[in-house]
Amino acid sequence: MSLWLVILLAGLLTYGTRLSFILLLDRIKVPNWFRRGLRFVPAAVLSAIILPELASRNAILDLSLRNPQLYAGALAILVAWRTKNVLLTIIVGMAALLIFQAVLGMV
Amino acid sequence: MTTRKQEFWNGVRDESPILLGVAPFGLIFGALAISSRLMVTAAQAMSSIIFAGSAQFIAAEMMGTGVSGLAIILVVFVVNLRHALYSASVAPHVRHLTPGWKFLLAYLLTDEAYVVTITHYNQESDPAHKHWYFLGAGLTLWATWQVSTAIGIFIGAQLPQNWPLGFILPLTFIALVVPALKDKASVTAAVTAALVGVLTFGFSFKTGLLVAAFIGILTGLLVEGRPK
Numbered sequence: 596m597s598l599w600l601v602i603l604l605a606g607l608l609t610y611g612t613r614l615s616f617i618l619l620l621d622r623i624k625v626p627n628w629f630r631r632g633l634r635f636v637p638a639a640v641l642s643a644i645i646l647p648e649l650a651s652r653n654a655i656l657d658l659s660l661r662n663p664q665l666y667a668g669a670l671a672i673l674v675a676w677r678t679k680n681v682l683l684t685i686i687v688g689m690a691a692l693l694i695f696q697a698v699l700g701m702v
Numbered sequence: 703m704t705t706r707k708q709e710f711w712n713g714v715r716d717e718s719p720i721l722l723g724v725a726p727f728g729l730i731f732g733a734l735a736i737s738s739r740l741m742v743t744a745a746q747a748m749s750s751i752i753f754a755g756s757a758q759f760i761a762a763e764m765m766g767t768g769v770s771g772l773a774i775i776l777v778v779f780v781v782n783l784r785h786a787l788y789s790a791s792v793a794p795h796v797r798h799l800t801p802g803w804k805f806l807l808a809y810l811l812t813d814e815a816y817v818v819t820i821t822h823y824n825q826e827s828d829p830a831h832k833h834w835y836f837l838g839a840g841l842t843l844w845a846t847w848q849v850s851t852a853i854g855i856f857i858g859a860q861l862p863q864n865w866p867l868g869f870i871l872p873l874t875f876i877a878l879v880v881p882a883l884k885d886k887a888s889v890t891a892a893v894t895a896a897l898v899g900v901l902t903f904g905f906s907f908k909t910g911l912l913v914a915a916f917i918g919i920l921t922g923l924l925v926e927g928r929p930k
Contacts, residue, residue, distance in 0.1 A: 596771030596772065598741075598744055602744060605751075605757070605779070606748075609752055609779070610808065612779070612783060615786050615789050615790075616786060616790035618804065619793075631926070632922070633793075635919040636919065637817065637821070637824075637882065638883060638922070639891045639895040639922065640784060640788075640918075642892040643896060643914035644875060645872045645875050647903050648871070656903050676881065681719055681877040682719055685870055685873045685874060685877060688876070689866065696866075
């Protein structure tokens with residue numbers, strides 16, 4: 596299979612996945628629990644992205660107390676919860692990451 | 703009541719912080735694609751036709767190793783399956799739009815555009831022009847991805863192993879998700895999905911993410927119980 600065909604088909608399948616329910620939900624009748632479940636999509640999917648991201652370094656799980664991302668992430672969660680401020684959360688989280696990296700690097 | 707123009711620029715503005723985290727990955731993708739001996743045009747085409755960061759990385763690596771085309775297509779499909787959840791999640795919000803808008807917004811439905819847009823949709827109740835917000839956020843991310851891929855292709859990118867800017871992505875997700883956890887059911891859904899996500903870390907091709915998301919959503923539904 597030519598490289599171009601692979602890129603095109605992979606792109607079409609990805610696009611089809613993104614378009615799927617945008618078109619389908621208009622046409623089909625879905626059960627009530629399905630509609631109620633949609634409310635949890637952002638919280639569930641993103642949390643399932645966030646924690647493994649914090650808990651891994653260079654694609655290896657690192658749940659040890661020496662992983663600076665866990666501390667920086669916990670602090671960012673606290674800031675996001677208290678302030679609801681996106682920029683502040685990012686700034687505090689990045690600063691915390693650099694500080695904890697330096698501190699844990701010395702221990 | 704906001705105008706179309708205001709909504710569009712609000713989307714651009716809210717998408718901006720995440721770009722600092724996305725652009726380095728675009729650079730690395732461009733550089734990696736070239737080092738996998740992909741043609742310049744093919745590397746750029748992947749960013750515009752597939753337009754999905756992690757799937758592109760895996761595909762580019764596979765292309766360099768001579769795996770069959772069918773296997774690559776299948777892997778990209780599985781890695782991107784989470785977008786079906788995003789599609790279902792935005793569907794009620796774009797229902798009233800013309801088919802043209804739906805086809806356009808679906809193309810822009812990436813992780814980073816989705817999280818910014820759905821957060822906005824769940825906060826604001828003014829529905830008239832909110833698709834312009836989606837368009838602003840989506841196009842901003844799209845342009846950043848295309849340009850950073852191109853720069854990566856032409857100048858390459860050498861980033862140190864513990865490159866901290868990538869950390870902006872989970873931080874932005876935290877900033878958007880945490881304030882939206884307002885009741886017991888959504889907190890339970892988030893915590894369960896996060897823990898299952900760690901337990902299924904070793905699953906190939908992001909299937910752990912899907913399992914975690916589904917279990918999280920089901921737990922949320924169970925805690926919420928039947929509507930009275």
